[in-house]
Amino acid sequence: MLPAPSRVTPAPAGGTRTLGARTVLDAGEGAEATARWLRDTLGAATGLPFAPGTEGDVLRLRVDPETTARLGAEGYVLTVGAEGVSVSGGGPAGLFWGAQTLRQLLGPDAFRGAPLDDSRRWELPYGEVEDAPRFGWRGMMLDVARHFTPKDGVLRVLDLLAAHKLNVFHFHLSDDQGWRVEIKRHPKLTETASWRSRTKRGQRGSPLWDETPHGGHYTQDDIREIVAHAKRRNITVVPEIDIPGHSQAAIAAYPELGNADAVDTAALDVWDTWGVNPNILAPTDHVLRFYEGVWEELLGLFPSEFVHIGGDEAPKDQWKASATAQARIAELGLRDEDELQSWFIGHFDTWFAARGRRLIGWDEILEGGLAPGAAVSSWRGYEGGVTAAKAGHDVVMCPEQQVYLNFREDGGPDEPVPTGYVRTLEDVYRFEPVPPQLTPEEAAHVLGTQANVWTEVLETRDRVDYQMFPRLAAFAEVAWSALPAPAERDFDAFNDRMTTHYARLDALGVAYRPASGPLPWQRRPGVPGRPIEGAPPNV
Incomplete structure (x- = not known):
């Protein structure tokens, strides 16, 4: 089992x-x-x-x-x-x-x-x-903004999560490269922001391009179906709309959302490559009202207690150059641009709380001061989660060095578009979500854990399968079972049970990575990745 x-x-x-x-x-x-x-x-x-x-x-x-x-x-x-x-x-x-x-x-x-x-x-x-499970939050994040997953593919992912007793589906619905959900009061978000003219093939340093336009979005009825399908499987869908960074697609559709006094926002298109984008939302009342309108529609579709607002990788250069942003800093009596982002996030924390919801964001929302009711997705290692838990905030542990499944499983030359740290099946099995430096009272703020799947170089369903499995099975056991300390875990016994589990994955039609390495059609020769050597050890 x-x-x-x-x-x-x-x-x-x-x-x-x-x-x-x-x-x-x-x-x-x-x-x-x-x-x-x-x-x-x-x-x-x-x-x-x-x-x-x-x-x-x-x-x-x-x-x-x-x-x-x-x-x-x-x-x-x-x-x-x-x-x-x-x-x-x-x-x-x-x-x-x-x-x-x-x-x-x-x-x-x-x-x-x-x-x-x-x-x-x-x-x-x-x-x-x-x-009975160890954690109440046993999740997986799927990025559908970089490469779109059609509705039937999302329903399939929910079935796979349920088969592994995972109960949270973090749905990353917007980014620089695409907006994926219908907002009736802002139709250009799907008319314009959901499509890009071409796509970088491989990691951002690659010279290769796929010149085929890429995109797609979910109608509001699609979202209702996805949420209902998840509910029948006891899975909560947590939507994410990223603010204030990772917003070029939205700005391309509505240029007034950007810092028009610092950059020509009217010239922006939906981004066709990867990395940290300099174009972030302007800290104006118009932008606040725009995104309140977005969330008014989304809250009617997603009944989850938590809603995710991103908050990660938001460069402040445009705010530093924007007279409008600097005037807002002075008006609010803030010290710097980090506190301006904290104000931005805090506005939505209050707005969600008034509607019976809770805000969660990536650990950058700690910078400049964390909104009182906010929870943290700790992705840049354990530090953000430790800081948040010690301050009395709830945390979901998802450190990139441990549970980013888009990172490579092996260091061999045949891995398709090798990206990030090497994290083997055994590495994931030895991942420990609760840092040892937390007291029992602080550790109680660790709601659980989550594996993340970013899709910059995962252009098909089979590529997503390859990165998810078999490691998601190891992660599921970490999230559910009362395992001993990482060094004491019996990986050999787990690996023996995986022999049967591979047969289940075969029956489900999952294109997982074989233990012997990628099959010929799973490789991507000549497509550059961005491997990172070395990674901090598991806690």
């Missing part, structure tokens, strides 16, 4: 129970969504109807107060015996994670979309699994 459960108790005498055509599904109150998922997903793989029923060969699904009290809302108990099969969840989420474990126990073919053989016996071993 993967992630490793808290406790597995095999039946002393052994034995198995077979799910068959006569197996009925007895779903109690609160179990309706899991029952639907079982019929749709497990029913498709096995060909079994799982008809409703309460007598005979019964698969029982229950939300159980006793399980809630012992294991929490995401905990579950799966029991298989002569009397039947039962899954008890501490809440609907726990019940769903128990159903995912049931699917794993049936074997890799349970991950297919249709049965291979009508005579197949679907057997479960007698025993009991008791389980």
